[in-house]
Amino acid sequence: MAANDPAGPPAPKGARPAPRNLFAEQAANRRTTWLLIGVFVLFLAFLGLGADLFLLGYDPTRSLARGGLPIPIAATFATFFGGISAWMGYRFGDRAVLASSHARPVDPNDPNARVLMNVVTEMAIASGLPMPKVHVIDDADPNAFATGRDPDHASIAVTTGLLMVMSRDELQGVIAHEMSHVRNYDIQKMTIVAALLGAVLLLSDWASRVRLRGKSEDDDGGRVAGPLGLVIFIVWLVAILLAPLIGNLLATAVSRSREYLADASGAELTRNPMGLANALRKLEAATAPTVAIARGTAHLCIIDPLARAVNEKEGLVADLFATHPPLQDRIARLEAMAYQS
Amino acid sequence: MSMTAWVILLAVIVGIAVWLYNSLVELRNQVRNAWAQIDVQLKRRHDLIPNLVEAVKGYMQHEREVLQRVTEARSRAMAASGAAQAGAAEGQLSQAVAGLLAVMERYPDLKANQNVLALQEEIVSTENRIGFARQLYNDMVARYNTRQQVFPVNLAAAALGFAPAEFFQMDAAERAVPRVDLSPR
Numbered sequence A: 001m002a003a004n005d006p007a008g009p010p011a012p013k014g015a016r017p018a019p020r021n022l023f024a025e026q027a028a029n030r031r032t033t034w035l036l037i038g039v040f041v042l043f044l045a046f047l048g049l050g051a052d053l054f055l056l057g058y059d060p061t062r063s064l065a066r067g068g069l070p071i072p073i074a075a076t077f078a079t080f081f082g083g084i085s086a087w088m089g090y091r092f093g094d095r096a097v098l099a100s101s102h103a104r105p106v107d108p109n110d111p112n113a114r115v116l117m118n119v120v121t122e123m124a125i126a127s128g129l130p131m132p133k134v135h136v137i138d139d140a141d142p143n144a145f146a147t148g149r150d151p152d153h154a155s156i157a158v159t160t161g162l163l164m165v166m167s168r169d170e171l172q173g174v175i176a177h178e179m180s181h182v183r184n185y186d187i188q189k190m191t192i193v194a195a196l197l198g199a200v201l202l203l204s205d206w207a208s209r210v211r212l213r214g215k216s217e218d219d220d221g222g223r224v225a226g227p228l229g230l231v232i233f234i235v236w237l238v239a240i241l242l243a244p245l246i247g248n249l250l251a252t253a254v255s256r257s258r259e260y261l262a263d264a265s266g267a268e269l270t271r272n273p274m275g276l277a278n279a280l281r282k283l284e285a286a287t288a289p290t291v292a293i294a295r296g297t298a299h300l301c302i303i304d305p306l307a308r309a310v311n312e313k314e315g316l317v318a319d320l321f322a323t324h325p326p327l328q329d330r331i332a333r334l335e336a337m338a339y340q341s
Numbered sequence B: 001m002s003m004t005a006w007v008i009l010l011a012v013i014v015g016i017a018v019w020l021y022n023s024l025v026e027l028r029n030q031v032r033n034a035w036a037q038i039d040v041q042l043k044r045r046h047d048l049i050p051n052l053v054e055a056v057k058g059y060m061q062h063e064r065e066v067l068q069r070v071t072e073a074r075s076r077a078m079a080a081s082g083a084a085q086a087g088a089a090e091g092q093l094s095q096a097v098a099g100l101l102a103v104m105e106r107y108p109d110l111k112a113n114q115n116v117l118a119l120q121e122e123i124v125s126t127e128n129r130i131g132f133a134r135q136l137y138n139d140m141v142a143r144y145n146t147r148q149q150v151f152p153v154n155l156a157a158a159a160l161g162f163a164p165a166e167f168f169q170m171d172a173a174e175r176a177v178p179r180v181d182l183s184p185r
Helices: A022-054 A073-100 A111-127 A160-165 A168-183 A186-214 A226-270 A273-285 A295-300 A316-321 A327-340 B003-057 B061-079 B083-104 B108-112 B114-149 B171-176
Strands: A103-105 A133-137 A144-150 A153-159
Touching: A022 A073, A022 A186, A022 A226, A073 A144, A073 A153, A073 A186, A073 A295, A111 A133, A111 A168, A111 A226, A111 B114, A133 A160, A144 A168, A144 A186, A144 A295, A153 A160, A153 A168, A160 A168, A168 A186, A168 A226, A168 A273, A186 A226, A186 A295, A226 A273, A226 A295, A226 A327, A273 A327, B003 B061, B003 B083, B003 B114, B061 B083, B083 B114, B108 B114
Parallel strands: A133 A153
Antiparallel strands: A103 A133, A144 A153
C-alpha cells in the first residue's frame, strides 16, 4: 500500500471497507457551511461598516440628537444582502447554475439517454439516495457537475462530449464522483459559497465606485479620528480592493479539498476505482476549456472547465488559487485503491 | 455524591439509552428499506427476462439449453424465500443471465436488432442495480449488526427484540455453481 500523505483522505482498508460514518461526514459539512456563511457575512458587514464610517458619516460615538446617523445603514444592508444571497443560493442556486451552462433536462424516455439514465439510477441505488434530476449540456468537451440544495433536490449535468468518449464503466465512475458530492452535501455548500462570493464581488464593486465619487464631496461627517481611525480606514480600503481575491480564496479552499474525498467515496460506490481513474485520464487528455460552462461554475465540475494550469501544480500558489487538485495525483490515489482490492 | 449529581448522572444514562434504542430502530428501518430496494430490482429482472428470451429465441435456435437454463433459474428464484435461499437462487440466475449475454455475443444479427440491444442494456443495468442494492443492503446490515454487538448495547439488544440481520450473499452461490461452458459447439 502506498504511504498516503497525512493530509490526504483516510486510505480505504481492504476490499470491504468498514462502513464510513456518513452522517458524521454530512454533519461536518453542514457545520463548515454555517462557518463559511458566518465568515462571509462578517466580511460583508465589515465592508458595510467601513462604508458607514468613511462614506456615510456614521459615528458610533455621536448620538442621534447630536446629528449622527442612528444606525450603520450600509453594514445592515450588506449583512442583509449577504443573508439573502445565501438563502437565494440555497433555494435557487442550482437553477442559476444549470441555466448559465445551458443544461437541458434529459427526457427519461429518450433511447439515446438510456445508458446515462441507467448509470445514474445505479449510482443512486448504490448510494441509497433518491434519483437526482439529470441534465445534458451540448458541448463537445467532456465534463460533469452536480448541484442542488440537498440529496432530495439534486441535479447532475454531463456534457454530450462526456457521453461520447466514456465507456460504461468510466461514465459510472464520473457519476459516482458526482453522487458523492450530492451525498456529502458538497453541492449545498458550493452553491451557497458561490452566491456569497457573488454578493461580495457586487458589494465591493459598489463600495469602490461610491468611494471614487465620494472623494469630490466635502464630507465632514463623523469619521473616526486619530491613528485607530486611519488603521481601520486602510484595512477597509485594502479589504474592498482584495474582496474578490479573498472571496475566491475561501471558495477554492472549500472545493479543492472536497475532490479527493469525492473520488474516494465515488470509488467506494462503484467498488471499481479504475473506472474513475480511466475517466480522469480521458478528461486529462481533453484539456480544452468547456465553453458552455460559466466561470462561476468551475468549482463544481469534475475537472476545471477553464483548464487553468494552476490546477496541475502543487504548492502555496496552487493551494490558494486552484479549484481542483492535480489530475495526476487524483489518478495515482485511485490506482492505489485499485491495488488494494 | 450529592442528590443533584445523581439526578444528572441518571438523566445522562437515560438519555444515552434512549439515543441508542432510537438509533437501533433507525438502523433496522434502513436495513428493511435497503432489502425492499433489492426486491424491487430482483422483480425488475424477473420481469425483463421473459422479454429477452422471447426476443432472442428466433435467432438462437441452437442455444435452447442456455435459454432453458435462464428460464428455469428465473422460476427457481421467484419461488425462493428468505435471504439465504433467495441469495443462492438469484446468484444462479445471475450466472445464467451472464451466460446468455456471453452467448449473444456470437450472434451478429442480434447486434443489429435495436430491440434486443435495448433489452440487453436494461438487463446489464438491472444486474448492476441488483449488485449495488445488495452492496448497500450489506453495508446497512453491517452497521446494524455492529451497533447491536458493541458494549453496552449487546447486553440489552436481544431483550429489546433486535436480532442481527442476515447478509445477502450471492457470491457463495456463484462459487458453488460450475462455470457456464462458453466454448462453441
